Amino acid sequence: MVDAEVIQSVAKELRTAEEERSPVAPVAGRFGDLTVADAYAVQQANIDLRLAAGDRILGRKIGLTSLAMQAQLGVDQPDCGHLLASMAVPNGGAVTTAELIAPRIELEIAFLLGRSLEGPGVTTADALAATEAVFPSLEIIDSRIADWKIGLVDTVADNASSGRFVMPSRLTPVRDLDLRLLGGIMEINGVLTSWSCGAAALGDPAACIAWLANSLAPYGGRLEAGEIVLSGALDKSVPVQAGDVVRADFDRLGSAGVRFE
16 A cells, blocks of 8 residues: 555545546556555545534445446446535435536435444345335436546545435335336436436345445445445436436336436
């Protein structure tokens, strides 16, 4: 791993890029041989500062769980980031586009955990047993890296390209649901742009939750009861701009919506 001074330098550059809405070149390769572990340390450094400033963690997000997203961004494995209270948007609420750099939107199935999960060894069945409910969500991703020219190290350091996410207005117990078969669609301004089903995310959205719990273990982390977890985009992400209205509808789960101002 690189030294602590480098971690703080990368974190500051990404933090400044977000604050000033001014993207930077990919950090991988410009700060020595950054590893994925280094990138998670960068991510945590900026999360710690946000928490010290009064923000709070609502949960976690998993990215790059579908082949569609991996192909779109040229990354071959999932990653994860933090969901903060400052990122939450009520269902049907508005996002101020000027606060972001290059926003894109994704169709997702989200989880509300009823009890904690700590790896290693967490299974898909364990993840389902720990789930209190699921709900449809839209994640607005954003990149502090210019033109979305990211590799795994870049997106991990950048809090998994997090931006905003839509909170639930309806929760559905997971019992009697086969999350693999739940279909969802996304429309922007009434035009169908994305469609898929739960199986697009690592074969089962609950498998994504298990992957996350196990992936956090080497860093001493775990998923806590009451946390929200976004299980990853089911289809490619789509650019959005001011004036857009987005709606997602899922079989048996209901809908999620957001507008951009």
